[in-house]
Amino acid sequence: MASLSIGIATVSSVRTIPRQISRRRISSVWDPKGLFGPPQTGHLARLEFKRRLERDAEAREAFQRQIREEKERRQALRKSRVIPDTAAELIEYFLDTEAQEIEFEIARLRQRLNDEFFSQIRLEIGQLRFAVSKTEEMEDRLIELEALQKALEEGIEAYDKMQNELITAKNSLTKILTTSDVKATLLEMVEKNELNRSLLALLDENIANAYRGNQKQAAEYMESIRGSVLKYLTV
Incomplete structure (x- = not known):
């Protein structure tokens, strides 16, 4: 049986923080945009089509290379960031973090984002909001802190x-993989509303891991379970 895995979840609802804004053919070929032009025949036409495909392959490779480089850049950036000790320093840390990295930092620093941290944000927001005289810099700082909060x-x-x-999905998957009657277990879980998209996502992850580990039989078994789960989800 393939071992269960559960990756670090990320969230996609985090909005951009103001500081980050201010800083920084052949007729059978699927060609909906008409990139290859009308169908052509003959030797010269085949050569031209081949050249276009090669250029397209080069473009795809360049795009994939850019993705790899961006991934490496982000990984290096994450390793280079020094996590501060105090709540006040942690506020600056988040303000200086790229907007697209905020969700990663939430996952990494979830335990630090506690009452002490938010009390510090609220304290500074209150001081700026009720200041007798405000400068433009103070107004900008207030907007930044409110957006960050x-x-x-x-x-x-x-x-x-x-x-x-x-x-919950991991517990549900464990229950399914260890039961002697999958169908009865799934029906019971349907009644308890325990089948959801998170369970499907976890199944997908474990299926992929099983294939990578050359556990073909386990992967195929989990694929059959996934099909059953999907069936009950769509009924």
Whole structure:
């Protein structure tokens, strides 16, 4: 039996923080946009079509290379960031983090995003909001902090919900994989509303891991279970 796995969940609802905004053919070929022009025949036409496909392959390779380079850049950036010790420093840490990296940092620093942290944000927001005289810099800072607070609160809510769903999905998958009567177990889970998309996602992850580990029989068994789960989800 393939071992269960559960990856780090990410959230996609975090919004951009203001500081980040201010800084920084052949007739059988599927060609809906007409990139290859009308169908052509003959030797020269075949050569031209081949050249176009080669150029397209080069473009795809360049695109994939850019994706790999961006992934490596982000990984290096994550390793280079030094996590601060205090709540006040952690506020600056999040303000200086690229917007697209906020969700990763929420997952990594979830335990630090506690009452002490948000008390520090609220304290500074209150001081700026009720200051007798405000400068433009203070107004900008207030906007940044309010946006950060909202983004983190929404991100944490989504992250916690996803984590809870994944834990439930892992328990559900364990129940399915260890039962002697899959059909009866699935029917019982349907009645308890325990079948959901998170379970499908976890099945997909374990199926992929099983194939990578050359556990073809386990992968195929989980694929059959996935089909049954999907059937009950769509009934």
